[in-house]
Amino acid sequence: MELNGCYDAIKRIHERIDAMNLKYYIETYGCQMNEHDSEKLAGILEECGYTAAQSKEDADLILFNTCCVREHAELRTFGNVGFTKELKQNNPRLIIGVCGCMMQQKEAAQKLYRRFPFVDMVFGTHELKNFPILLERALNEQRVFEITDIDGEVIEGLPVKRVPGFSTFVNIMYGCNNFCTYCIVPYVRGRERSRRPEDIVNEVRKVVSEGFGEITLLGQNVNSYCSDGVNFPKLLKMVNEVEGLKRLRFMTSHPKDLSDELIDAMAELDKVCKHIHLPVQSGSDRILQLMNRKYTIEHYMGLVDKLRAKIENVEITTDIIVGFPGETEEDFEETCELVRKVGYSNAYTFAYSPRQGTKAAAMQDQIPLEEKKRRLNLLNSVLAETLPAGNEKYIGHIGDILVEGVDHRGKPLLFGKLSNFKMVYVEGPEDLIGSIVKVKVDGLRFNSLFGHIIH
Ligand code: SAH
Numbered sequence: 001m002e003l004n005g006c007y008d009a010i011k012r013i014h015e016r017i018d019a020m021n022l023k024y025y026i027e028t029y030g031c032q033m034n035e036h037d038s039e040k041l042a043g044i045l046e047e048c049g050y051t052a053a054q055s056k057e058d059a060d061l062i063l064f065n066t067c068c069v070r071e072h073a074e075l076r077t078f079g080n081v082g083f084t085k086e087l088k089q090n091n092p093r094l095i096i097g098v099c100g101c102m103m104q105q106k107e108a109a110q111k112l113y114r115r116f117p118f119v120d121m122v123f124g125t126h127e128l129k130n131f132p133i134l135l136e137r138a139l140n141e142q143r144v145f146e147i148t149d150i151d152g153e154v155i156e157g158l159p160v161k162r163v164p165g166f167s168t169f170v171n172i173m174y175g176c177n178n179f180c181t182y183c184i185v186p187y188v189r190g191r192e193r194s195r196r197p198e199d200i201v202n203e204v205r206k207v208v209s210e211g212f213g214e215i216t217l218l219g220q221n222v223n224s225y226c227s228d229g230v231n232f233p234k235l236l237k238m239v240n241e242v243e244g245l246k247r248l249r250f251m252t253s254h255p256k257d258l259s260d261e262l263i264d265a266m267a268e269l270d271k272v273c274k275h276i277h278l279p280v281q282s283g284s285d286r287i288l289q290l291m292n293r294k295y296t297i298e299h300y301m302g303l304v305d306k307l308r309a310k311i312e313n314v315e316i317t318t319d320i321i322v323g324f325p326g327e328t329e330e331d332f333e334e335t336c337e338l339v340r341k342v343g344y345s346n347a348y349t350f351a352y353s354p355r356q357g358t359k360a361a362a363m364q365d366q367i368p369l370e371e372k373k374r375r376l377n378l379l380n381s382v383l384a385e386t387l388p389a390g391n392e393k394y395i396g397h398i399g400d401i402l403v404e405g406v407d408h409r410g411k412p413l414l415f416g417k418l419s420n421f422k423m424v425y426v427e428g429p430e431d432l433i434g435s436i437v438k439v440k441v442d443g444l445r446f447n448s449l450f451g452h453i454i455h
């Protein structure tokens with residue numbers, strides 16, 4: 001069995017550190033994929049006998065799980081890893097590890113390994129199952145540098161320590177085959193591969209039995225999930241049947257693969273939330289082609305219309321990049337126009353960041369940083385104009401929110417999301433956190449809604 005080596009090492013570490021009361025701290029950057037990987041690292045560490053530390057100062061092992069999707073993410077990592085030098089001076093037995101997407105890029109990993117001699121472990125995204133073996137080496141005071149260039153495999157059976165709460169993640173697939181020309185993810189996460197449906201359903205059953213009511217199925221492009229003849233809409237049906245599950249979300253959807261079958265499944269399945277994150281990236285067909293996105297704006301708008309026709313109160317969120325190489329003022333204007341037309345309930349907007357090794361980084365006509373920033377600000381103001389209209393239509397609406405916490409800006413209010421991801425603030429007791437309550441929307445609050453609980 002593939003994981004024997006992993007579990008043997010866990011056992012040896014457990015025997016060795018038993019009674020030493022060692023603590024770990026994991027700092028995670030990037031997307032949900034990384035957050036969930038950190039839960040697996042934490043799971044392994046707890047099996048080894050480590051417990052969670054409240055802060056880095058308190059830890060005997062610090063792991064940085066890194067992201068490299070944009071330059072900003074990399075700069076932050078270098079800065080924050082650099083700061084731990086001092087902690088290491090105060091606590092010589094402290095182990096410092098850096099892993100994740102940025103470390104899967106050999107050059108960046110080597111640079112970090114050389115610049116920070118106090119870093120004990122550097123390892124890439126394909127090493128999760130080897131992590132205990134690598135940790136054992138670090139405990140033996142050997143410096144670890146491990147990056148494997150495999151396209152990726154599906155590992156089942158790793159321990160997971162989930163962040164407590166009502167909502168959690170389940171991977172349905174790993175990697176990406178799309179090679180959007182700006183994107184580093186396929187290079188650092190390997191080729192697309194799907195987990196077997198029964199493994200996914202069993203994991204969902206398990207986490208529901210642990211008390212999680214909301215699950216987000218994770219993949220870089222969930223619409224192309226396929227395993228044992230089961231496609232994504234069929235998988236949704238299987239998961240929807242799990243008893244005790246209350247809400248089912250998924251991300252991310254690629255517009256080129258969003259099928260009518262999936263839209264119908266979203267409309268029909270009671271637990272599937274009426275929200276879709278559908279990154280458009282640009283409003284210009286010319287730029288979409290340069291990005292290798294494989295759809296046109298006409299196709300995208302067709303999807304938006306179908307979603308709205310079939311799913312009551314469906315809300316759409318998106319990702320947009322401005323300043324892609326060669327983007328003209330007209331191309332950018334088309335993006336602003338699209339945003340006005342669609343009426344997103346939220347959009348994550350980014351200035352294009354060249355990633356070494358991607359096609360777009362080598363393209364002519366790179367846009368100056370100042371111009372990218374100008375376009376980003378403009379786009380954000382267009383978005384801000386479109387938000388209130390999208391919210392006003394919910395005044396008087398009755399729906400369920402999952403209470404997530406208390407907001408302390410002004411009078412303390414509970415907040416939670418409707419099935420369609422719209423945030424609603426209500427007055428109520430804190431012990432409602434983690435439960436689903438029925439609310440009626442009375443008005444707008446910042447970019448969200450406020451209302452009251454009804455019984
Ligand atoms: N698989 C998902 C998420 C990819 S990363 C998807 O396909 O949507 C999340 C977002 O980061 C992307 O949607 C894109 O908008 C943004 N992004 C990716 N690479 C980027 C780059 N080089 N510069 C700026 N933004 C980028």
Ligand code: SF4
Nearest residue numbers: 176178179180183185
């Ligand atoms: Fe990157 Fe495109 Fe894959 Fe998303 S679909 S991870 S943007 S290459």
Ligand code: F3S
Nearest residue numbers: 030031067068069101
């Ligand atoms: Fe996610 Fe960043 Fe990696 S966005 S997949 S953590 S490069």
